[in-house]
Amino acid sequence: MDTHTLRLVLLSVFLVSSSLPSPTLSVSSVRCNPSDKRVLLKIKKSLNNPQSLTSWNPNTNCCDWLGVSCDLQTNRVTTLRFSGISIPGQIPAAIGDLPYLDTLDFVNVADLTGPIPYSITKLQNLRMLSTLLTNISGPIPEFLHQLKNLWFLDLSYSNFYGPIPASLANLPKLEVLELGGNKLTGNIPDSLWASQNRFVVFDLSQNQLSGKIPKSLSHFNADSINLRNNKFTGDASALFKTNGTLSHLDLSWNEFDFDLSRVKLPESLQDMDLSHNRIRGSIPKEITGLNLYWLKVSYNRLCGEIPFGGKVQEFGADSFFHNRCLCGQPLPKCK
Template identity: 30%
Template sequence: MKISSKDILNFLKTKREISLLFIVSKPQVTSHTIFLLIYATMEKAFASCLLTHLLLHYAMASSAMTHTNITTDQLALLSLKSQIISDPFHFLDESWSPAISVCHWVGVTCGSRHQRVKSLNLSNLALMGSIPRDFGNLTFLATLDLGSNNFHGNLPQEMARLHRLKFLDISFNNFIGEVPSWFGFLHELQVLNLGYNSFTGSIPSSFSNISTLETLNLRSNFIEGQIPKVIGSLINLRELNLRGNKLIGSIPLSLLNASRLESLDISFNSLEGNIPERIGNLHNLNELGIQFNKLTGSIPLSIFNISKIEVIAFTGNSLSGILPNGLCNHLQILKELYLHKNNFHGHMPTSLSNCSELQLLDLSVNDFDGPIHSGIGRLSNLQKLSLKYNHFTGIIPISIFNISSLQYLILRRNNVSGYLPREIDNLTKMQMLDLSENMFIGEIPKEISNLIELEGIDLAYNSFSGSLAMEIFNISGLRKISLSFNNLSGTIPSNIGSVLPNIEELYLMGLTYLVGTIPHSISNCSKLTILELSYNQLRKT
């Protein structure tokens, strides 16, 4: 006998909601019908609270009607195979055959005790397809990894039956629909990775029921709304990644109760307000990313007491204030500090030199002023130093040229002056040197030719004088040279086509004393895309 939605609604006119649990246990009743049942018998707000629980009851009741075993596991996987419309490497075509024990199929692992499928790993196989409803029959599944494929569509509600699931990774696919609230019924889940899909809606509050959760990754989806306060109740959470969504509102104070957090990334959203002062309570943090939001105010001093932190990234907000001089008193293992594109001002803290493990320091696009402190030369592990678009003055401390690990030195558009010292040849690992738009004077030192790993050099808009540094043109790996608008003289080397095989951009504009002809060999620079030779005395042959 088929039970229709109309029959049930008529029945409920005389019966109270106590009848619901009886009705939803019937296998003929669909989840759509249950929606009608709930809203016909209860207030809407109360119905919304119980809806998920009733759906779970329905799913469990339906599951109980099907006795699962290794045969139903096999049928569930064959059903998945039938939904695969592209298997370019033929992994499933060749392995997933009824003639072979399911426990020997590619990507399948069975438990030794129950001989049931406990693990399914189909990651990085370029599979295209969708997940069938009978996937929920894999009730012994503890690990599911479908990452880096082309699966699409919605996740079937029947997956709520996978109550043994501990690890779920479906990242880098094309799944759509709202983030399922039934995840809240997977009470043993430790890792949930939904990153790089097209999920929508808000973050379900039902996540608070997964007390075992250690990793929650929703990166790069289209999730809206606020960060739910209940996230703070996940006391075992160690990684929370909400980067690249459409989240709004403020950072909830309750989040600071997740004291075991080691990695927190809420970058590239539309979060507003201040960074909570109590963020220092997350004393286990080693990575903190709050880039490209709409945050204001100053950096809470408590952050500088998190002794385990290795990465602090606040790029692209509207944070302001000065950096405390005790910045690195406790940050002994800090490796990366990203503060660019904010409104910070004042001098560079001298205590930065105490961050002895620092590898990357980016203070660019702010309003810092004053000198570049000589103590920065003690950062013997520094690989990238970017101070561009500020108001730094004085000379480059000679100590910087003792940092043999330095690969990027970017001081563009400041008020730095003085000579470029010969000690620059100590920077043998240098890949990018950008000193443009400053007030440097004197000759370009010949020792610059020792920077054999250099790929880009930009000395434009300064007051360098003397002859065109021919040594620069002997660095064969260079892809960009910009010497424009200086007081340099000389000629372009005639063999430029052979000595700069990788050159892509060459800027020699505004060199009043550049003379001679444009060499024929420049036509051999096959990778050259930009050539600027205007405003000088060059002539064609």
């Protein structure tokens, strides 16, 4: 998802240059933008020079350092991506001094703590931000709405708490919102439901969120919606939009209460988990026409005969059991 198309750059371009590097400096080192290198070394110092960043050697090309990528034309640092390494401390404020940064990605960096620094708002080219599986904590910052080019925001499985900022709806390019596995509370802001963004992923699962889904979602559209394991109540049928692009839906482990027989299932739906709710009615016959690879409606209050056909009977009894009076394959025959 980089903004820049990668092009082949021949080393011979540097060798035939009229200004050859000095003997004490490697050919590749002249690629590194001096300003960006100074910032990266400042970041390393702020983290107390961790062992994991030993490759960040001032005598080498910063574009070759661990987790660092540069644009092949401008040589400016565009990516900081760290996965599964030790970086004890907080995200340094100096990260905001990398003006061409497109991607800031921390994945499975357990000893990274503290809040997201305000200086990140200077990164107006930032498109991807992830703190997945870290110990970054605090409320989700309101100031993230200043990152107008952000399309991918993954703060999942960290230690964020408090409400979801309504201002996230002001990110005009946001398509991926993943906030699962935190300690978030309160409602989903109405501004997010009213967003005209088309979400590829809308994941708020495994939090402590509550409240009801609006009865009308005229603008909201998402390919994948995951509200699993929260405290939501009421009618979620507005999420089933026949003219939408919904393919993945997980509403399990909530307290939703609505009549499933009145729901129009979108043809785009590929997997659906409605288990562990208070959903009533019967399973719509239209489900047999869907190209499903996952279906689970167990632990609800459904009744009637399970529609026969399509891929429905390929799912085991555990996908349907513990309902009020469902019957038919793969459950026992209806009496």
